[in-house]
Amino acid sequence: xxxxxxxxxxxxxxxxxxxxxxxxxxxxxxxxxxxxxxxxxxxxxxxxxxxxxxxxxxxxxxxxxxxxxxxxxxxxxxxxxxxxxxxxxxxxxxxxxxxxxxxxxxxxxxxxxxxxxxxxxxxxxxxxxxxxxxxxxxxxxxxxxxxxxxxxxxxxxxxxxxxxxxxxxxxxxxxxxxxxxxxxxxxxxxxxxxxxxxxxxxxxxxxxxxxxxxxxxxxxxxxxxxxxxxxxxxxxxxxxxxxxxxxxxxxxxxxxxxxxxxxxxxxxxxxxxxxxxxxxxxxxxxxxxxxxxxxxxxxxxxxxxxxxxxxxxxxxxxxxxxxxxxxxxxxxxxxxxxxxxxxxxxxxxxxxxx
Amino acid sequence: xxxxxxxxxxxxxxxxxxxxxxxxxxxxxxxxxxxxxxxxxxxxxxxxxxxxxxxxxxxxxxxxxxxxxxxxxxxxxxxxxxxxxxxxxxxxxxxxxxxxxxxxxxxxxxxxxxxxxxxxxxxxxxxxxxxxxxxxxxxxxxxxxxxxxxxxxxxxxxxxxxxxxxxxxxxxxxxxxxxxxxxxxxxxxxxxxxxxxxxxxxxxxxxxxxxxxxxxxxxxxxxxxxxxxxxxxxxxxxxxxxxxxxxxxxxxxxxxxxxxxxxxxxxxxxxxxxxxxxxxxxxxxxxxxxxxxxxxxxxxxxxxxxxxxxxxxxxxxxxxxxxxxxxxx
Amino acid sequence: xxxxxxxxxxxxxxxxxxxxxxxxxxxxxxxxxxxxxxxxxxxxxxxxxxxxxxxxxxxxxxxxxxxxxxxxxxxxxxxxxxxxxxxxxxxxxxxxxxxxxxxxxxxxxxxxxxxxxxxxxxxxxxxxxxxxxxxxxxxxxxxxxxxxxxxxxxxxxxxxxxxxxxxxxxxxxxxxxxxxxxxxxxxxxxxxxxxxxxxxxxxxxxxxxxxxxxxxxxxxxxxxxxxxxxxxxxxxxxxxxxxxxxxxxxxxxxxxxx
Numbered sequence: 001x002x003x004x005x006x007x008x009x010x011x012x013x014x015x016x017x018x019x020x021x022x023x024x025x026x027x028x029x030x031x032x033x034x035x036x037x038x039x040x041x042x043x044x045x046x047x048x049x050x051x052x053x054x055x056x057x058x059x060x061x062x063x064x065x066x067x068x069x070x071x072x073x074x075x076x077x078x079x080x081x082x083x084x085x086x087x088x089x090x091x092x093x094x095x096x097x098x099x100x101x102x103x104x105x106x107x108x109x110x111x112x113x114x115x116x117x118x119x120x121x122x123x124x125x126x127x128x129x130x131x132x133x134x135x136x137x138x139x140x141x142x143x144x145x146x147x148x149x150x151x152x153x154x155x156x157x158x159x160x161x162x163x164x165x166x167x168x169x170x171x172x173x174x175x176x177x178x179x180x181x182x183x184x185x186x187x188x189x190x191x192x193x194x195x196x197x198x199x200x201x202x203x204x205x206x207x208x209x210x211x212x213x214x215x216x217x218x219x220x221x222x223x224x225x226x227x228x229x230x231x232x233x234x235x236x237x238x239x240x241x242x243x244x245x246x247x248x249x250x251x252x253x254x255x256x257x258x259x260x261x262x263x264x265x266x267x268x269x270x271x272x273x274x275x276x277x278x279x280x281x282x283x284x285x286x287x288x289x290x291x292x293x294x295x296x297x298x299x300x301x302x303x304x305x306x307x308x309x310x311x312x313x314x315x316x317x318x319x320x321x322x323x324x325x326x327x328x329x330x331x332x333x334x335x336x337x338x339x340x341x342x343x344x345x346x347x348x349x350x351x352x353x354x
Numbered sequence: 355x356x357x358x359x360x361x362x363x364x365x366x367x368x369x370x371x372x373x374x375x376x377x378x379x380x381x382x383x384x385x386x387x388x389x390x391x392x393x394x395x396x397x398x399x400x401x402x403x404x405x406x407x408x409x410x411x412x413x414x415x416x417x418x419x420x421x422x423x424x425x426x427x428x429x430x431x432x433x434x435x436x437x438x439x440x441x442x443x444x445x446x447x448x449x450x451x452x453x454x455x456x457x458x459x460x461x462x463x464x465x466x467x468x469x470x471x472x473x474x475x476x477x478x479x480x481x482x483x484x485x486x487x488x489x490x491x492x493x494x495x496x497x498x499x500x501x502x503x504x505x506x507x508x509x510x511x512x513x514x515x516x517x518x519x520x521x522x523x524x525x526x527x528x529x530x531x532x533x534x535x536x537x538x539x540x541x542x543x544x545x546x547x548x549x550x551x552x553x554x555x556x557x558x559x560x561x562x563x564x565x566x567x568x569x570x571x572x573x574x575x576x577x578x579x580x581x582x583x584x585x586x587x588x589x590x591x592x593x594x595x596x597x598x599x600x601x602x603x604x605x606x607x608x609x610x611x612x613x614x615x616x617x618x619x620x621x622x623x624x625x626x627x628x629x630x631x632x633x634x635x636x637x638x639x640x641x642x643x644x645x646x647x648x649x650x651x652x653x654x655x656x657x658x659x660x661x662x663x664x665x666x667x668x669x670x671x672x673x674x675x676x677x678x679x680x681x682x683x
Numbered sequence: 684x685x686x687x688x689x690x691x692x693x694x695x696x697x698x699x700x701x702x703x704x705x706x707x708x709x710x711x712x713x714x715x716x717x718x719x720x721x722x723x724x725x726x727x728x729x730x731x732x733x734x735x736x737x738x739x740x741x742x743x744x745x746x747x748x749x750x751x752x753x754x755x756x757x758x759x760x761x762x763x764x765x766x767x768x769x770x771x772x773x774x775x776x777x778x779x780x781x782x783x784x785x786x787x788x789x790x791x792x793x794x795x796x797x798x799x800x801x802x803x804x805x806x807x808x809x810x811x812x813x814x815x816x817x818x819x820x821x822x823x824x825x826x827x828x829x830x831x832x833x834x835x836x837x838x839x840x841x842x843x844x845x846x847x848x849x850x851x852x853x854x855x856x857x858x859x860x861x862x863x864x865x866x867x868x869x870x871x872x873x874x875x876x877x878x879x880x881x882x883x884x885x886x887x888x889x890x891x892x893x894x895x896x897x898x899x900x901x902x903x904x905x906x907x908x909x910x911x912x913x914x915x916x917x918x919x920x921x922x923x924x925x926x927x928x929x930x931x932x933x934x935x936x937x938x939x940x941x
Contacts, residue, residue, distance in 0.1 A: 107649075433774075566787055
């Protein structure tokens with residue numbers, strides 16, 4: 001008897017559902033195929049863009065290379081990795097925008113009333129699928145490798161209606177990459193390099209190595225180093241290693257990052273600790289922290305190109321003697337993000353600690 | 355007797371009322387109650403309600419009904435008011451199966467369902483078998499202990515798969531299994547789960563009076579002309595399949611299956627003719643309530659499992675303090 | 684009704700007697716509409732014998748015939764309608780009303796998908812009336828005294844309306860008044876044609892009540908027959924392994940022990 005009441009409920013609701021979610025024909029103005037293979041169709045250049053989800057900082061840093069971004073973005077995700085939200089600097093209108101935490105649901109996103117949502121590709125099956133149910137187009141950016149940056153810039157060029165800017169960005173990255181690779185190609189000896197990410201979880205300190213596919217590993221190779229940890233991580237994510245293993249490798253150079261902590265403090269405490277003293281890298285003062293402004297330069301954030309050049313200079317100082325790191329940094333933020341000298345001094349240089 | 359049947363009707367009405375209230379609660383256009391009128395003017399609101407909230411609420415209703423109904427089945431069959439599918443390796447098995455299908459079988463939703471059901475049933479079977487072999491303590495202790503052990507094995511299996519998982523796309527999904535949540539439910543998930551869980555629960559509903567007899571000693575049930583083994587199997591497998599179906603889309607949700615049957619028995623007494631449908635309806639209300647809390651309390655979603663644990667355990671403590679669990683040992 | 688209703692032909696079953704497996708072979712012919720009692724020392728296998736008749740325990744060899752048919756040919760439902768069983772003790776885990784509990788006895792008359800109907804409720808209430816507990820129909824089963832519980836179990840079997848009723852030591856936990864109550868109920872059941880088989884520790888009551896008696900003794904000895912023949916000083920002493928004397932007073936047999 002009670003079961004029938006529910007059946008009645010469903011019978012009432014079902015046809016309403018069918019009617020409500022009827023498919024509308026859209027006049028396609030922009031058609032973009034993203035790296036997940038889906039095709040996004042838009043009627044016009046989007047004017048209310050929301051970006052959200054994990055790795056929002058990486059997404060934002062790609063979006064805001066386009067001057068139109070500030071006026072078109074209405075919903076902003078969490079871009080703080082520990083050192084502040086870079087987007088506050090990039091977007092003068094930031095305080096008027098709707099802020100969305102990493103873990104928001106589709107309703108919260110719907111509140112921003114976007115005509116396009118942009119997210120990192122790994123949200124496709126979760127949050128992305130829910131948002132699609134609302135009929136809101138979702139664009140997924142990859143931004144994980146140098147190659148994908150090219151595709152992603154092209155897509156963004158279409159989205160912002162500024163293909164010329166996209167071309168500029170692609171060219172910039174290609175030139176800088178070529179600059180490094182041309183010099184590295186002439187190298188015979190690739191020093192043994194170890195890249196580690198230091199994390200502290202529940203008070204326990206751990207060293208992690210990246211998998212082969214990630215940009216950190218590729219960066220070491222592109223910068224002329226030999227990433228000696230590659231076989232030790234067959235997985236898809238960070239893998240812990242012990243101090244014993246590090247000692248066994250005894251790398252010539254060690255580069256370290258720590259996203260949730262002050263990496264310089266980490267380096268200091270390592271230099272103080274007795275267990276590390278015997279390592280080659282420490283004896284030759286070749287333990288270095290990756291530079292960090294708002295974000296560490298090792299990630300697949302836009303700064304990876306800075307990280308690459310910096311790393312190349314560290315690994316092969318003789319080859320890159322003419323490279324002025326501070327100059328290249330200033331140039332990067334000026335050309336790509338339109339930062340003034342004043343902004344550079346105040347926001348970037350102070351965080352870098354130079 | 356008539357009074358209790360009226361109570362059941364009242365319960366049914368509350369389910370419908372709670373359902374519709376929850377349908378219009380959310381964070382769009384603002385946090386709080388949405389005026390149903392805007393459904394006619396705002397297409398985004400329409401899509402939100404019909405494509406996201408409606409399937410989610412329906413699934414949450416199904417989830418509550420299934421977990422509570424299965425919980426009642428388990429408690430009656432094992433003559434033990436302290437078991438629920440989660441304790442006997444069913445939930446963890448389902449989660450393990452689903453995670454396994456996602457990572458290694460690159461899953462269609464049906465394979466995920468099948469894998470979840472398979473491992474859920476294995477979990478139950480293992481718990482039962484191990485309990486039979488243990489020579490320590492009474493039947494209840496043995497069952498709970500082996501259930502804990504089997505659950506732990508599946509949990510660590512899930513943990514191991516975390517290492518194999520892609521940390522960006524697959525891993526968050528696995529973490530979600532352990533905490534449970536309905537944020538990615540769309541019509542697709544609902545229509546897959548609906549036939550499975552509804553048919554299984556219908557079987558249980560139709561046979562519900564026999565559940566009373568199964569709670570007696572085997573020889574007594576036998577003397578009443580029942581094959582206890584056969585009916586037990588029918589009930590347990592139906593309950594397990596229904597639970598596995600839901601868990602594979604919602605992740606592990608604890609406590610609903612434990613506490614709701616208790617409350618139902620308190621209000622409607624133990625005769626499953628009334629207490630089983632009452633448990634199902636109560637479970638539906640409970641889960642819709644918890645899911646709404648999970649959905650709208652904060653800007654970000656809280657996993658449903660956390661809310662059900664909090665509120666469920668709270669109720670449990672109240673019941674314990676009331677000294678009225680009425681377990682005679 | 685008369686004629687053989689239960690026939691056990693050379694059935695052998697094993698059970699534990701003082702830490703060793705013992706094999707017993709029994710042949711029994713029990714008549715319909717009679718009251719039969721099974722006596723013997725503790726652990727001799729009386730309850731096992733009941734379980735065998737019920738069909739709950741498999742026998743190694745021999746056959747069991749019920750109403751002339753092989754027991755194996757009966758469906759579960761038919762068995763439920765044929766034989767009812769009142770255990771000596773039953774643990775109750777959940778809270779039912781007395782009526783709901785007695786109602787469970789209607790199971791063999793219902794189809795799997797059926798729930799009890801109005802008629803079943805009436806039969807259950809009548810069963811409660813027969814044991815004198817109909818006023819307690821709505822009370823909870825969890826607060827019954829030992830005697831009331833025994834009557835409850837009996838009521839359930841009455842609701843079952845089976846042709847044969849097996850009872851395992853139905854009077855062991857009861858005071859005098861309740862014992863007499865049960866005796867009267869069993870007698871009235873016999874008048875309705877029900878065959879009653881019960882185990883007992885009390886030869887005097889059993890002798891008084893039964894039409895037929897089965898005495899099970901140590902090491903394979905079985906005595907069976909009408910109480911007159913079976914209840915002798917010599918046979919009882921042998922079965923219980925202690926010396927007893929039988930005296931008759933007012934037509935009833937009294938057991939004297941030293």
